[in-house]
Amino acid sequence: MSKKQNAQLSLDRENLDAQLEAAAQKRKKAKRKKIIIRLIIIAVILVIALLIGVGIISVIMSKKAKDQMVNVITAETGEITQEVKINGTVQSDNVQHFFSPTAIKVESVVEVGTFVKKGDPIIKFDKESYDLALKQLELSDKIAENNFQSNVASNNTALSKLAQAQADVAKYQAEVDERQAIVDNYNYDGALDKLSRDCQTQIGMEQGTIAYCESEIENLWVAYKISVGYDAMSQGEAEQATIEFEQKPEVIELRNKIAYSQQVIKNVSGIIPDKQESLAEDQAKLSESKAKLETAKAQVESYKSAAGNGYDRENLQLQGELNTLKSGSEYDELLKYENGCLLAPFNGIVTKSYVSDGMTTSLSGTEMIEFSSIEEVSVAVSIGKKDLSKISEGQKAKVTILDKDYEGEVSNIARVAIAGSGGTSSVSALIKIKNPDDNIFLGIEAKNVIVTAHEDSCLMIPSESVNVDSEGFFVYTVNDMNVIEKKRVELGISSEENSQIVEGINENDKVVAYVTGTVVEGATVVPVDEETMNQVTDALSNAGVSITVSE
Numbered sequence: 001m002s003k004k005q006n007a008q009l010s011l012d013r014e015n016l017d018a019q020l021e022a023a024a025q026k027r028k029k030a031k032r033k034k035i036i037i038r039l040i041i042i043a044v045i046l047v048i049a050l051l052i053g054v055g056i057i058s059v060i061m062s063k064k065a066k067d068q069m070v071n072v073i074t075a076e077t078g079e080i081t082q083e084v085k086i087n088g089t090v091q092s093d094n095v096q097h098f099f100s101p102t103a104i105k106v107e108s109v110v111e112v113g114t115f116v117k118k119g120d121p122i123i124k125f126d127k128e129s130y131d132l133a134l135k136q137l138e139l140s141d142k143i144a145e146n147n148f149q150s151n152v153a154s155n156n157t158a159l160s161k162l163a164q165a166q167a168d169v170a171k172y173q174a175e176v177d178e179r180q181a182i183v184d185n186y187n188y189d190g191a192l193d194k195l196s197r198d199c200q201t202q203i204g205m206e207q208g209t210i211a212y213c214e215s216e217i218e219n220l221w222v223a224y225k226i227s228v229g230y231d232a233m234s235q236g237e238a239e240q241a242t243i244e245f246e247q248k249p250e251v252i253e254l255r256n257k258i259a260y261s262q263q264v265i266k267n268v269s270g271i272i273p274d275k276q277e278s279l280a281e282d283q284a285k286l287s288e289s290k291a292k293l294e295t296a297k298a299q300v301e302s303y304k305s306a307a308g309n310g311y312d313r314e315n316l317q318l319q320g321e322l323n324t325l326k327s328g329s330e331y332d333e334l335l336k337y338e339n340g341c342l343l344a345p346f347n348g349i350v351t352k353s354y355v356s357d358g359m360t361t362s363l364s365g366t367e368m369i370e371f372s373s374i375e376e377v378s379v380a381v382s383i384g385k386k387d388l389s390k391i392s393e394g395q396k397a398k399v400t401i402l403d404k405d406y407e408g409e410v411s412n413i414a415r416v417a418i419a420g421s422g423g424t425s426s427v428s429a430l431i432k433i434k435n436p437d438d439n440i441f442l443g444i445e446a447k448n449v450i451v452t453a454h455e456d457s458c459l460m461i462p463s464e465s466v467n468v469d470s471e472g473f474f475v476y477t478v479n480d481m482n483v484i485e486k487k488r489v490e491l492g493i494s495s496e497e498n499s500q501i502v503e504g505i506n507e508n509d510k511v512v513a514y515v516t517g518t519v520v521e522g523a524t525v526v527p528v529d530e531e532t533m534n535q536v537t538d539a540l541s542n543a544g545v546s547i548t549v550s551e
Helices: 003-053 057-062 127-186 188-228 235-246 249-269 271-304 311-322 331-335 530-542
Strands: 069-073 076-092 095-099 106-109 121-125 341-343 348-353 367-373 377-384 396-401 404-419 425-433 445-462 467-469 472-478 484-488 490-494 498-503 510-512 526-529
Touching: 076 348, 076 367, 076 490, 076 498, 106 367, 121 127, 121 367, 127 271, 188 235, 188 249, 188 271, 235 249, 249 271, 377 404, 377 445, 396 425, 404 445, 445 490, 526 530
Parallel strands: 069 526
Antiparallel strands: 069 510, 076 377, 076 445, 095 367, 106 121, 121 341, 348 367, 377 425, 396 404, 396 445, 404 425, 445 498, 467 472, 472 484, 472 510, 490 498
């Protein structure tokens, strides 16, 4: 075979292989297309079956957006723990301030921020300076003792007089109180004025009675004169007729009434002057008792400031010796520094220092060291108005300091608010750390979670399902006609996830889980629980179908 024939054969084989490969690829594509078509058909069938199974396909096809699907939940019975999260600053509950007992030289002092165990030295004083201070304070203490004894002697001398004066104060104070009550009672609640008005009323009534009786007698006299022909009588007959008229029973009765009223007027007219006279007498007695009381009080003050006695002479002698030494303060205070050292009273930290190595302290009363316990520590927090009603003393808390948790308890809540920036105010409180250790740093920030309330078994829904307006809290529910209703609810405690329902709905109500702008009262919807909603949306998404769902 020639070379030309061999080359032609080679080309024919290559063309054949390419054709075979192309045919194979074409068959693979046709097969893959059939599989995809089958999968799409199956997926659509599954979606349609799913939509029919949950009662949605007719809504989507016929009611458009008017009957949108809404995710609904029902209230559940469970436990809720209500917590308040708040940050604060770690501080010591036992901070002691140590003051210079006198002018004394410091040999060494622990630096600020240093941890010191109980019984270890915080300050060491220079020995010579310490001994000198002790001597000064011994003398000063002796003088103070003598002054005390002098005062005791003086007080003993005046004791009986003071007791008598105090007894007089009590006696005269009782008299003043009693007589003041009597004086006040005269016109208590306007009694004197009322009595005066009542008397005037009584006098007026009696005067009216007198006038009436006199008028009646005059009328009877006129009638009588006419009946007996009085004007035609002689003088003797007229006198006899007058006597007979006065003896008539009705005239006698009227005359008696006049006499009675006149006596009443006389008696009543004397009541007010008598009361005023009695008031003046009682006021005089009150003034007398007050004067005696003031005298007794002055005597008490006089006996309290009784003069000293012979111990003052010894003080003069001791003062001469003290003149060569510096004046000190309290001897007992300096004795607290064992062997010239200020020892730590507990495990703690030096938080402030006003002295340094080699310096001489000022006179007594000047602060040297502030020492803070780390065995008794709390977290100082500020509580805002929103959380104040939830937090109370005794509530448990979890305190986290540098990623380590401690047991805490709300130990104190201030009763006064502190104004802050922006017009806000807060109330300070303390959370006691019940299990402190050596890892605690004072002044560092601590995170706190306070358990403010807990319910073991209560009706609850997710907090995000609760809405609020100007009238209070409410939820949207779906009734048996698939219509949205707005129901007012009363809430109990709440956590980050759930809220307790005290009143307003029950376990059978369908509550709209999430409210959007399309959820309005009176709208007709399709209620779907969360599991079904997820299945539907996943299936429709896989099938490439887009729907509007109100979450």
